[in-house]
Amino acid sequence: MDVLMPQLGETVDEGTVGPWRKKEGDSVAADEVLLEVETDKVSMEIPAPKAGRLSQILVQSGETVSVGTVLAVIQGAGENATEPKSDDDKSAKPAAASEPRKSATVTLHPAALGVSGVSMPAATADGRKLSPAVRRLVAEHNLDVERINGTGRNGRIKLADVREVIAASGSAASPPATRSVVAPAPPADQAQSANSIPFNRVRKLTAEHMVASKATSPHVLQAVEVDFSGVERARKSLKESWKAQRGYSLTYLPFIAHSVCIALQEFPNANASVGNDELLLHSTVNLAIAVDLGTDGLVAPVVHGAEKMSLAQLADAFQDLATRARNNRLKADDLSGGTYTLSNSGSFGTLITAPIINQPQVAILSTDGVRKKPIVIEHPDGDTIAIRPVGILAQSFDHRAFDGAYSASFLKRVRTLLEQTNWFREV
Amino acid sequence: MNMSIASTAVAGQANADLTSETRLKLYRLMYECRVLEKRAYDLFMQNLIKGTSHLSLGQEAVAAGFGAAMRKDDYTYCTYRGHNHTYVRGVKMSQILGELMGNTAGLMRGKGGSMHLTSVEHGAMGSYAIVGAHLCIANGAAWSAQYRGTEQVSVCFFGDGTTNIGAFHEALNFAVVWKLPVVFVCENNLYMEYTPIGDVTAVEHPAAGRAGAYGLEPVIIDGNDVDVVYETAQRAFDLARSGGGPTLVEAKTYRHHGHSRADPAKYRPDEEVQEWLKRDPLPMYRTPLLDLGVPDAEIEAIEATVNDMIDQATEEAKSAPPPDSSLAFTDVWADGGSAWRN
């Protein structure tokens, strides 16, 4: 059967073949990585759609071809080398080598899932039928349906039952932009060691990226403590109408983002990249928002032109990106072009985080938990202690790009904006 | 009651006041219609025209007489047998032949075909292939003209078979009740498709015999005498423009060919055909023209010019490319597209 150049995003219509991991004539297991494909947005691994022999490589490394082009041909066991290419339906039968389950299996159309070669049961062993949504989720999370408790009629496993299992195990959906680089589930006959958790592709990419960033940029951490009283007042009074109008809650994040955008325009060196002995300033603020997607990894979708947006527009944009991230609907364009990153661990109540810079940017700001704390209010008539919502903003910056005083001034500006802006007017 | 229309027409006598210029114009229009339909027939035979086609060979005087009497902004509504009625409004021959051949020279670039020739810019508001409907639609254009006060007339051509469908009766009653500026022209060619009209109609004159039911004067004219047709048209239009309401005209005529491409018309007695061929509107008009002193050479010159026209039009139509495949999906909606969902 044919291995095709996949579509890596709605705005992408071609891809470049990277290194082949297999040679012509090699035998391959289903889901084993065959080659890498690159676009200007992402790089991904293409797994073998079925087990067999890699009989033909049609496109060599370095060649750029359009989506849908046949990259290689895999000849299944027992197939004649000169046999006409079989269609997808025929190849839907699971290859013997990767047949892990007793129950009937089907193969989803890869386009429907964004993953290749996933097979999944159509029913439980005792014959309870599984809905398409359940089958899809089970496959995506590599779950064993026999161990899911069905709460529907006659023990039917409902979508909610699967979601519960996923939530309990902390296995969130893999991030969409990297969905196509998710390593396929290892064949069942390669039993996993009880003591090791093999990195999946996202984990590997994240690891590489982090090491590279630390190796490239001398990181310096600076933090300021911010009094969020003004923000909190506005947030509280608007909370309900906001939720009613927009269907989601107003968090601290858009306030911080709005202030950061203003400050970045005044401190353009922080909205930049390091070039060849030069600092490249960016004309717009493309704000990346790190979104944690559970143990599988991290994505940082980008709000383009954030400096031109109102607070409400920023909030909408974050909501949109977060929703699409969770629904696996991010496009390649959503993940590119960031110029500054916000990393938000606030909801976990962290005190301070030292974030790692999202290359090729030069700074990243972590927003941590906001807690009520007693603080000293200085006043000519005598200092008093007040209870205020306070949180720490911590910025890691690339010391190649600028120095501590510049970063500190920037942070001070962000703090002043957050504390002194009339947020009622901004919202 | 409109005695002026009926009296002239029934008498069958052309108005001697017509100038020879008008007469030559009428002859030329008929001649153009004749060669156009003949060429359409030839192109069928060469398989360059697909589908069906309904020719008006032998019935040219009706289209020519009414067409010549119409104002530029009047409306024509005609049937699937509508090549001539569309042509006489000023449409180019190549636009008609192109449409018959289904290519981009055509009026609708192949989207309508022989039975739906339309040229809104010429007031040819469409050829309708579901019998009877367009009488009601012609009323709408007349109503619009009445409402806008433009004194435009809506002219609706149809065959004898139409008089037995409900829409004919609804349309006539409606037009009279609303006093609409519409002229209904029944071309009675004696056959509804393959069946003699007399076999299936309760009255002798399929249109005129029903006129009285709607308070209209029965008007029967010789549809092969173009002078009579022309004058009847003028009178009916004058009446309509002056707010006098609709006219129903029954023009007796005969088609030289079958109902459509598929019909050899074997059901018609030979003697009948021979009788009507003697009354072919073209020779019937050419001879009196000569008698009136129009030089033969002048007529021949017209005929030669028209013969060149049709050859040129044929070449133009033949050489036009087929419609781009995208046209299959355009103009369902006013936005130019065909989307029914987002």
Added chain:
Amino acid sequence: MAELTYREAVAAGIAQEMRRDDSVVLIGEDIADAGGVFKTTAGLLDEFGPSRVRDTPISEQAILGATMGAAMTGLRPVAEIMFSDFFAVCWDFVANEIAKARYMTDGQVSMPLVIKSGNGGGARLGAQHSQAVENWAMAIPGVKVVAPATPADVKGLMAAAIRDPDPVLFFESKSLYSAKGDVPDSEHLVDLGKASVLRSGTDVTICALAMTVPRTLKAAEILENEHGISATVIDLRSLVPLDTQTILTETKKTGRLVTVEENPRLCGWGAEISSIVAEELFWSLDGPVTRVTTPHVPLASADNLEDLQLPSPEKIVSAVRDLVD
């Protein structure tokens, strides 16, 4: 904002457009002096006069033919076909003439017209005066199909339909004519082809149209209060153009879809929506798409029989519970 009945909102929508555009005219049986048999055109003759509001004979073909001819020569006519069942006597004009003119003429002809009609059951009028036939219309390429559920939508959609450059079949739900609701006094337009999400839930998405909208909302309340099932309710408002994006988005959220239509079972609009969702959302469905329809029988006249036939809140509740369990 004023409280109007659904029937008053029809006249309000037409009047709004007649005031701003002289080319808008209205014809139909008993629509002028009598104000319409359903009183949906009351007051229009007085305000706009007999040349713009004109009674016709009982000649549905003549009515639609005149409407078409007027639309293609510069007017924006609105025609009333008293009962939508009567479309059967003039369907040539809808299906063969009006719908196809623009396409066949390669865009030469415009057809800015509206055909309004009393549609659907519930009035004990028997099988020939009770049909919901919006599904007939959506089967024909070239006509838009609108069926509002609230007085505000009646006014806004009627106005939008009149302004639309394409032919619109406007189905008024007879059983809702007396329903009341707030309607904006000022100029009001509702875009054609935009569904309205009336209620957001987590367990099931229900699509409704016209008279099934209030019944579905009632069912959603029962589901929530008595069965702990949380339903999203979509009022489609328009079948052509069809707001599939809203249907798909809302169905994806819950993984389940129920359509509630007044059409008899075979080829009702719910069938088309089921097919779209099955094709495009298969892997997100947690159960079969389920249809609540009128059964495939003519409607009876007796109260208890007709009630048994039409979609009811109880039937909707039961269908949803079957699906969600």
